[in-house]
Amino acid sequence: MKELLQKTYGFVFEEKLIEEIASVSLLRDFEEGDILIDFGDYIKKMPLLLEGAIKILREDFDEGELLLYFIEKGDTCAMTMACCMGETKSEIRAVAETKGKVIMIPVYKMEEWLGKYKSWRNYVFNSYNNRLKEMLNAIDNLAFMNMDERLISYLQDKSKIVHSKEIHTTHQEIAYDLHTSRVVISRLLKALEKEGRIKLHRASIELN
Amino acid sequence: MKELLQKTYGFVFEEKLIEEIASVSLLRDFEEGDILIDFGDYIKKMPLLLEGAIKILREDFDEGELLLYFIEKGDTCAMTMACCMGETKSEIRAVAETKGKVIMIPVYKMEEWLGKYKSWRNYVFNSYNNRLKEMLNAIDNLAFMNMDERLISYLQDKSKIVHSKEIHTTHQEIAYDLHTSRVVISRLLKALEKEGRIKLHRASIELN
DNA sequence: ATAGAAATGTAACTTTTGATACTCAACTTA
DNA sequence: TAAGTTGAGTATCAAAAGTTACATTTCTAT
Numbered sequence: 273m274k275e276l277l278q279k280t281y282g283f284v285f286e287e288k289l290i291e292e293i294a295s296v297s298l299l300r301d302f303e304e305g306d307i308l309i310d311f312g313d314y315i316k317k318m319p320l321l322l323e324g325a326i327k328i329l330r331e332d333f334d335e336g337e338l339l340l341y342f343i344e345k346g347d348t349c350a351m352t353m354a355c356c357m358g359e360t361k362s363e364i365r366a367v368a369e370t371k372g373k374v375i376m377i378p379v380y381k382m383e384e385w386l387g388k389y390k391s392w393r394n395y396v397f398n399s400y401n402n403r404l405k406e407m408l409n410a411i412d413n414l415a416f417m418n419m420d421e422r423l424i425s426y427l428q429d430k431s432k433i434v435h436s437k438e439i440h441t442t443h444q445e446i447a448y449d450l451h452t453s454r455v456v457i458s459r460l461l462k463a464l465e466k467e468g469r470i471k472l473h474r475a476s477i478e479l480n
Numbered sequence: 481m482k483e484l485l486q487k488t489y490g491f492v493f494e495e496k497l498i499e500e501i502a503s504v505s506l507l508r509d510f511e512e513g514d515i516l517i518d519f520g521d522y523i524k525k526m527p528l529l530l531e532g533a534i535k536i537l538r539e540d541f542d543e544g545e546l547l548l549y550f551i552e553k554g555d556t557c558a559m560t561m562a563c564c565m566g567e568t569k570s571e572i573r574a575v576a577e578t579k580g581k582v583i584m585i586p587v588y589k590m591e592e593w594l595g596k597y598k599s600w601r602n603y604v605f606n607s608y609n610n611r612l613k614e615m616l617n618a619i620d621n622l623a624f625m626n627m628d629e630r631l632i633s634y635l636q637d638k639s640k641i642v643h644s645k646e647i648h649t650t651h652q653e654i655a656y657d658l659h660t661s662r663v664v665i666s667r668l669l670k671a672l673e674k675e676g677r678i679k680l681h682r683a684s685i686e687l688n
Numbered sequence: 689a690t691a692g693a694a695a696t697g698t699a700a701c702t703t704t705t706g707a708t709a710c711t712c713a714a715c716t717t718a
Numbered sequence: 719t720a721a722g723t724t725g726a727g728t729a730t731c732a733a734a735a736g737t738t739a740c741a742t743t744t745c746t747a748t
Contacts, residue, residue: 330619338623351616354609363616386601393594400608401562407615408559408571411538414622415546415659419735442695451623453736458696474695474744627705650725661706666726682714682725689748696743703736709729716723 273299276373280322280346289389293320298376302368309352309366317376320348324372325433329365332451339426339449341406342369342433350403353382353396369433420460422450427470427479437479481507484581488530488554497597501528506584510576517560517574525584528556532580533641537573540659547634547657549614550577550641558611561590561604577641628668630658635678635687645687 274294281290298317302308308319311331325344328351329337343349351364385392413422426449430439443461447454461477464470471478482502489498506525510516516527519539533552536559537545551557559572593600621630634657638647651669655662669685672678679686 330616330623332624333620336624338619340619350608351612354612363613387595387598390595400558400612404559404562404608404611404615405571407612407619408538411546411548411615411618411622412541414619415538416540416544444695454696455698455737456735459698459735462697472696652725662726663707663728664705667705667728670727680726691748692746694743694745697741699739699741701737701739704734706733707731709731710727711729712725712727714723714725716721718719718721 273297273375276322277375281320284346284395285391286389289385289392292381292385293375293377296378296381300374300376301371302374303371304368306368307365308368308374309349309362309364311362311365313362315352315362315379317378318348318353318382319366319374319376321345322373322375325369326366326372327369327449329367329449330363331365336451337365337448338451340364340410341403342429344433345372347402348399350399353399419450419452419456420463423457423460424464424469426450427477431479439477439479440475441477442475481505481583484530485583489528492554492603493599494597497593497600500589500593501583501585504586504589508582508584509579510582511579512576514576515573516576516582517557517570517572519570519573521570523560523570523587525586526556526561526590527574527582527584529553530581530583533577534574534580535577535657537575537657538571539573544659545573545656546659548572548618549611550637552641553580555610556607558607561607627658627660627664628671631665631668632672632677634658635685639687647685647687648683649685650683 274290276299277285277290277294281293285293297320299322302324308326309315321343323345325342326349327342328340328349330340331337340351349364349366352362352366354360354363382396386396413425417425423446426446427439430441431437434440443457444454447457450457461470461472465472469480471480482498484507485493485498485502489501493501505528507530510532516534517523529551531553533550534557535550536548536557538548539545548559557572557574560570560574562568562571590604594604621633625633631654634654635647638649639645642648651665652662654669655665658665669678669680673680677688679688
């Protein structure tokens with residue numbers, strides 16, 4: 273486990289902290305589609321992402337979801353951190369976009385390290401800051417962009433996360449993430465294809 | 481200044497911290513409508529709100545704004561904090577909703593206190609958590625509610641902030657905050673009045 | 689090979705929101 | 719008090735997004 277941590281966090285945490293993390297944490301492998309955290313879950317461990325990508329979703333009052341942002345290697349979920357610290361239930365759902373590995377840190381250690389390691393403090397703050405930025409970005413998208421632009425932005429983000437111009441997903445999936453209907457997505461995708469910006473295949477989209 | 485701090489933060493910070501804050505900070509009075517922070521401002525001081533209320537706005541790419549949330553006595557602006565720590569420019573605008581007082585703390589002290597005072601650390605984390613929650617709330621509003629519901633929610637928030645059922649504002653102002661047009665707001669307000677939920681006057685709205 | 693399921697295409701219609709263009713009323717100020 | 723300014727009401731039209739319904743295509747499992 274220590275080697276895995278070194279690889280991703282070697283330049284972020286000091287040696288001693290990495291050793292401590294390794295000694296108290298659990299390593300967990302996950303597969304694409306796994307629900308790592310669900311709405312209302314009571315969080316007792318904070319996740320650090322070592323490999324893979326995760327998407328963070330917000331739940332509608334009655335029904336439906338909305339994608340907030342993706343997290344990648346080296347990130348943690350500040351929303352979850354918030355839950356840990358505040359001892360409240362999870363406000364979000366975390367679903368694996370790809371397979372990967374996380375490390376789970378017990379909450380009480382988190383707090384202890386805040387006083388003890390400056391690198392940990394910096395990391396935690398940076399995570400909060402990054403998450404605030406992503407939330408702002410989500411708000412910008414919702415407030416200032418039409419669905420066609422949101423769709424494009426979504427495709428670009430997704431492409432970045434999987435490191436490929438080929439996105440394997442269905443129109444329905446996209447519709448869930450953007451909190452709209454499948455028909456709307458199909459319509460807009462078709463328009464994008466006609467503009468020559470993408471190519472559509474069954475259950476996959478190719479960006480140009 | 482120390483007395484003012486005691487009143488709002490006496491149960492949050494220990495005596496010694498309050499003294500330190502008092503000794504290095506500036507007190508600033510502001511009037512309704514004052515722009516306390518603007519987009520792109522370079523932040524060198526962190527504000528603690530002692531009296532009054534402030535609204536935090538996000539700027540559109542080309543034109544227009546969107547209200548993110550209000551902050552009240554005892555709050556600070558985590559978005560600003562984020563800017564301080566990250567040494568980046570302000571992503572938001574802060575406008576005074578009412579007159580009030582803030583204390584401005586130099587950034588370098590903030591960091592120093594993080595290691596030194598547990599109560600400061602807790603306060604800073606709580607602020608982040610609260611702000612994340614407000615952002616989530618803003619996202620919920622945008623993503624899951626129609627304009628009429630957003631308007632109602634806005635009126636309720638505003639009423640809470642000014643501690644009154646009487647809201648003194650124009651349709652145009654509301655339109656700016658909700659990032660829509662004056663005509664739309666007038667239309668929806670009229671509908672609300674017909675439902676008997678509010679009473680409309682010139683430049684003021686009365687909630688029932 | 690065939691039935692059923694999943695993914696997509698598309699038309700027709702409604703609702704919501706936005707845009708434009710006036711009018712009228714109330715307040716302000718010279 | 720007349721003129722200008724600000725706030726609000728409303729009608730009409732257009733665009734964006736959501737809804738329903740059904741057809742077609744592609745995959746999957748037996």
